Amino acid sequence: MWQSVEEESMAQSAYDDNDAGLAQVLAEVLEEVRQSIDRDINGADLLHSLLSAPWLYSLLRVYECLVQHSQDAPNPYLPYSTRLSQEITASVRGLPAPSSDAQELYILLKSPHMQALLSAHDSVAQRDYGPVLPPLPDNLSDNEEAVRIVCLVKNKQPLGATIRKDEKTGNIFIARVIHGGLADRSGLLNSGDKLVEVNGQKVRGMQPEHVINILVRSQGNILFKVIPNSTQPTNSQATLYVRAMVDYSPLQDPAIPCPDVGMAFSKGDLLEIVDQRDIRWWQARKLHSASLCCGLIPSTNQFRHKQRELWWSQPYQAHTCIRPLSADDVGEEEITDKIKCTETDEEDFEFVSEEGENGEHMQGLYIAGFRHSLRVWRRKSYSKRKPSCYSCSISSCHNTSANLYEEVVHYQRHIDDPPRLIVLIGPSGVGVNELRRRLIKINPNTYQGPVSYTTRPQNMGEKNGREYHFVTKEVFAYMVVNHKFYEYEEHNGHMYGTSLDSVKDVLDNGKICVIDIEPHCIQSVRNKMLKPYIIYVRPPSPEGMRQTRKDPHFLANRYIKRYFHDKDFEDIEDVSRAMEAKYRQFFDCVIVNEDLQDSCMDLFTAIQHAQEEPQWIPASWFTPDRT
Numbered sequence: 001m002w003q004s005v006e007e008e009s010m011a012q013s014a015y016d017d018n019d020a021g022l023a024q025v026l027a028e029v030l031e032e033v034r035q036s037i038d039r040d041i042n043g044a045d046l047l048h049s050l051l052s053a054p055w056l057y058s059l060l061r062v063y064e065c066l067v068q069h070s071q072d073a074p075n076p077y078l079p080y081s082t083r084l085s086q087e088i089t090a091s092v093r094g095l096p097a098p099s100s101d102a103q104e105l106y107i108l109l110k111s112p113h114m115q116a117l118l119s120a121h122d123s124v125a126q127r128d129y130g131p132v133l134p135p136l137p138d139n140l141s142d143n144e145e146a147v148r149i150v151c152l153v154k155n156k157q158p159l160g161a162t163i164r165k166d167e168k169t170g171n172i173f174i175a176r177v178i179h180g181g182l183a184d185r186s187g188l189l190n191s192g193d194k195l196v197e198v199n200g201q202k203v204r205g206m207q208p209e210h211v212i213n214i215l216v217r218s219q220g221n222i223l224f225k226v227i228p229n230s231t232q233p234t235n236s237q238a239t240l241y242v243r244a245m246v247d248y249s250p251l252q253d254p255a256i257p258c259p260d261v262g263m264a265f266s267k268g269d270l271l272e273i274v275d276q277r278d279i280r281w282w283q284a285r286k287l288h289s290a291s292l293c294c295g296l297i298p299s300t301n302q303f304r305h306k307q308r309e310l311w312w313s314q315p316y317q318a319h320t321c322i323r324p325l326s327a328d329d330v331g332e333e334e335i336t337d338k339i340k341c342t343e344t345d346e347e348d349f350e351f352v353s354e355e356g357e358n359g360e361h362m363q364g365l366y367i368a369g370f371r372h373s374l375r376v377w378r379r380k381s382y383s384k385r386k387p388s389c390y391s392c393s394i395s396s397c398h399n400t401s402a403n404l405y406e407e408v409v410h411y412q413r414h415i416d417d418p419p420r421l422i423v424l425i426g427p428s429g430v431g432v433n434e435l436r437r438r439l440i441k442i443n444p445n446t447y448q449g450p451v452s453y454t455t456r457p458q459n460m461g462e463k464n465g466r467e468y469h470f471v472t473k474e475v476f477a478y479m480v481v482n483h484k485f486y487e488y489e490e491h492n493g494h495m496y497g498t499s500l501d502s503v504k505d506v507l508d509n510g511k512i513c514v515i516d517i518e519p520h521c522i523q524s525v526r527n528k529m530l531k532p533y534i535i536y537v538r539p540p541s542p543e544g545m546r547q548t549r550k551d552p553h554f555l556a557n558r559y560i561k562r563y564f565h566d567k568d569f570e571d572i573e574d575v576s577r578a579m580e581a582k583y584r585q586f587f588d589c590v591i592v593n594e595d596l597q598d599s600c601m602d603l604f605t606a607i608q609h610a611q612e613e614p615q616w617i618p619a620s621w622f623t624p625d626r627t
């Protein structure tokens with residue numbers, strides 16, 4: 001704190017002035033009177049004897065003690081900041097040699113405008129801005145002891161609670177209080193509380209819609225009379241973090257008890273589940289979302305409910321926010337399931353069942369592709385391909401995962417852990433190979449690809465274990481049957497495959513293994529050992545592709561190169577859209593490959609991020625035993 005020399009001396013004198021006692025003043029007056037006696041002034045003698053009287057000095061000492069005490073001890077009745085200011089000034093006064101900063105603080109706090117400001121603050125802070133509750137009615141009978149009167153001030157936020165009606169008794173209950181909502185934050189309304197009155201109107205026997213109308217029409221304060229639920233279930237379960245595996249929209253879910261408090265989410269969203277007390281409907285919020293208020297999401301029990309076929313046989317009925325609930329309604333058997341994505345799509349089913357099936361089945365189902373060796377085939381195959389996962393509608397692709405959610409944990413790779421596997425995915429032609437190739441070329445000591453297996457004969461100049469592991473058909477078949485490959489296929493009568501062990505070899509050598517795979521192979525590499533970080537390479541718009549892919553060409557077959565055509569760009573965009581719709585829940589990162597240099601930088605940054613910063617990974621990959 002800076003202070004001029006002049007200010008400093010003023011501060012010192014102000015401090016000294018306040019310190020001068022009355023005794024000093026009296027001593028000076030006494031001296032004056034003594035001089036008056038010498039000058040023979042009438043009455044001076046009398047005044048001198050009066051002022052020198054010991055009792056006067058005793059009185060003065062008592063007075064000074066009282067003054068000192070009142071200055072040192074802050075007034076307990078003063079409001080907080082004024083009192084604090086007094087405490088500080090008293091402490092400074094008590095210092096034998098206060099520093100210049102302490103003196104400046106003293107002057108500041110003693111200045112009239114600062115005291116006025118503190119006083120204004122205290123008077124505002126002391127004012128009660130809460131609503132004034134009306135007095136309790138006098139005529140409350142003895143058996144109404146447990147009644148709670150709750151007054152909430154209506155604002156633009158929803159109440160954050162739902163109600164239900166017990167059809168047998170006509171009673172209205174608070175069905176659910178949403179975490180982070182107005183009712184929850186008040187702490188005064190709980191699920192199971194019986195609603196007796198709203199704004200003086202008895203609600204028993206009313207339809208829930210009618211009660212809602214009363215609430216909607218109310219202005220300002222809303223007065224609830226409730227009988228608290230004495231058996232409040234405690235939320236003992238810890239917060240659960242999950243990744244959504246499907247898209248969900250409460251507005252299209254006929255089974256949700258109240259679509260208005262439902263929370264929509266998309267595949268890949270990270271959700272924080274804060275309340276699982278209701279076995280069918282959990283309360284969750286999206287991670288990194290600005291809103292603290294939770295929403296209802298279907299629980300995994302709801303999803304797996306055995307009666308879900310029942311729902312499909314029933315006509316769709318739009319639900320209002322308030323659903324009358326009969327006593328029977330609470331029975332689990334009555335609740336119908338509603339997750340649209342449980343619908344079995346034959347083609348889709350075929351697609352996911354691939355994992356874990358035996359080799360022959362896999363072969364018959366799907367032709368995997370090796371981007372680095374057989375991309376020609378894949379490009380051709382898009383145009384020939386029958387409607388499959390790439391072209392089916394988004395809704396029919398909901399069944400990619402058998403689960404609604406995947407539990408996740410925040411994971412920070414330990415320095416001694418092997419690097420995470422880096423997986424690149426993208427529609428053929430988007431530039432996955434180009435990016436991977438450049439990454440490895442720039443830093444071959446850090447990045448490496450796995451060596452694949454093949455049954456084709458070894459060419460001149462090739463070395464076993466460098467270009468390929470050259471194996472017999474029998475060995476290859478044995479490896480297929482034993483699920484050694486995460487990807488394999490036949491080309492020109494020869495088999496090609498990449499094994500999980502080849503990937504592990506690279507990782508065990510401390511290098512970052514970078515692979516590019518077809519998306520349907522994701523599940524083959526998603527495991528605890530490899531902890532893959534999946535990067536999706538997305539094409540820019542067709543116009544962006546056109547601008548950046550003027551010169552590049554791709555191999556139209558093994559020997560002939562051809563330039564991209566407009567149709568290629570449209571195809572790439574279509575395939576990309578379908579791929580994302582089906583698999584985006586598995587993507588950890590998305591890179592739009594427009595400018596090649598920028599994309600290389602993005603890829604490099606993403607890989608660094610994956611290896612060095614905390615990431616959400618499936619809980620099943622986590623090893624808790626590391627300290």
Ligand SMILES: Nc1ncnc2c1ncn2[C@@H]1O[C@H](COP(=O)(O)OP(=O)(O)OP(=O)(O)O)[C@@H](O)[C@H]1O
Nearest residue numbers: 371375428429430431432433434548552553594596
């Ligand atoms: N951002 C880019 N700008 C310009 N050209 C690019 C870009 N990305 C890739 N290319 C070029 O596009 C062509 C196709 O790229 P690449 O072979 O990597 O595709 P791919 O996704 O691996 O598909 P496939 O597996 O079918 O080959 C190559 O000639 C490559 O150099």
